[in-house]
Amino acid sequence: IHIELKIQIIKDLEAGKSQEAIAKKYKVRKTTVFSISKRKDEFRRLILKYPIPACGRTRRALKMGDFCDIEEPLYRWYQLRHNNNLPVSGSSLKEKALQLYKSTYADGTQRPFMASRGWLNKFCRRYGIIESSLQPNSWYRETQEINRFITEVQEIIKSDSFSKQQIFSVDEKILRWKTVVSPNPTGICTNKNNPKIYRRSKAKLTLLACTNASGTYKLPLAVVDKNGMPSTLDEEQVLTLPVTYYRDEDLRMCNGLYESWYNDQFKPRVKRFCKENNFPSKVLLLVRDTPAHNCITSSISDSEKFIVLRIPSNIAFALQPMNQGILTSLESHYQTKLYDYVIHKSSEKKKLILKIMSKLTVKDAIFWLSDSWNEVSSSFLRKCWNHI
Secondary structure, three states: OOHHHHHHHHHHHHOOOOHHHHHHHHOOOHHHHHHHHHOHHHHHHHHHHOOOOHHHHOOOOOOOOOOHHHHHHHHHHHHHHHHOOOOOOHHHHHHHHHHHHHHHOOOOOOOOOOOOHHHHHHHHHHOOOOHHHOOOOHHHHHHHHHHHHHHHHHHHHHHHOOOHHHEEEEEEEEEEOOOEEOOOOOOOOOOOOOOOOEEOOOOEEEEEEEEEOOOOOEOOOEEEEOOOOOOOOOHHHHHOOOOEEEEOOOOOOOHHHHHHHHHHHHHHHHHHHHHHOOOOOEEEEEEEOOHHHOOOOOEEOOOOEEEEEEEOOOOHHHHOHHHHOHHHHHHHHHHHHHHHHHHHHHHHHOOOHHHHHHOOOHHHHHHHHHHHHHHOOHHHHHHOOOOO
């Protein structure tokens, strides 16, 4: 369970509530409450060192770093500069960490410390620093805004009694559909029959993915192509594709395409889903606050309720469920299919990879994308909603 819930359990224990009542309240096992109770003093000591910002809703453990003798004074230095409105960057944090390392371990008794990018990422996560915003007051402002938005979402869910099946999120991603990435990135080859290959292409598609919070319903992908209808398909065949197909010269889901998708695809399909599962025809849709999404508006009538909630663009990276791994997982499944196809063809017909790639069509990509979207599991989708 996440840290924020552990803190609340400790507060309830100190308020005199029984372990059985707490377990029932938070729907956890009694042994879990007992374990937290047993370690609450240790947990509190860690809390004093590590602040719990919005990431406490998803983070499940507080672990000491390998260089805690450096990290604790480094965080105090960060707080001092932050509170005095002095700029702090990732490079300045790494530079200060190296200074502290040299002064703390001047005798060379500790293992080497490089202040690497990986260490900086972990340090920022441990201490609740939003690394992309290492500027004065920005971390505090964004954390406050994240908390306000989560509170707003939870109030809407509670007031309208939305179930997870009725809460949806939508977002888009640009895919280089002819770029082959090897599962083993150490080997690179652009024109040999080598199982370790890397082939970059400028050919792109824009994908639009939408799913609900329970992971029980995924709308068919929407695909935007620059070149129009695939030459291998006529108009009737396009209608039978396993995706919703659009064309735009700039490869953008512009206002017109979004409005078409929302009215012709999202609303009818979601209403049908609610009817088939005996849910009221009411839906909450989370979208990033961008100009392209302005055409998607809430609509409320006696028979249906569609509420559109816009995630501020500066905090979408932390709150948009699609950004928590859903679109990345979709791309990963697609890359696996593309890679397997290229390897199979190159070994079967002794062809060069460049020649194989030149014969790929958008139709091939569309069917691989549809299969890849089906392979993104419900359990994984649910995990990507845990932060809200």
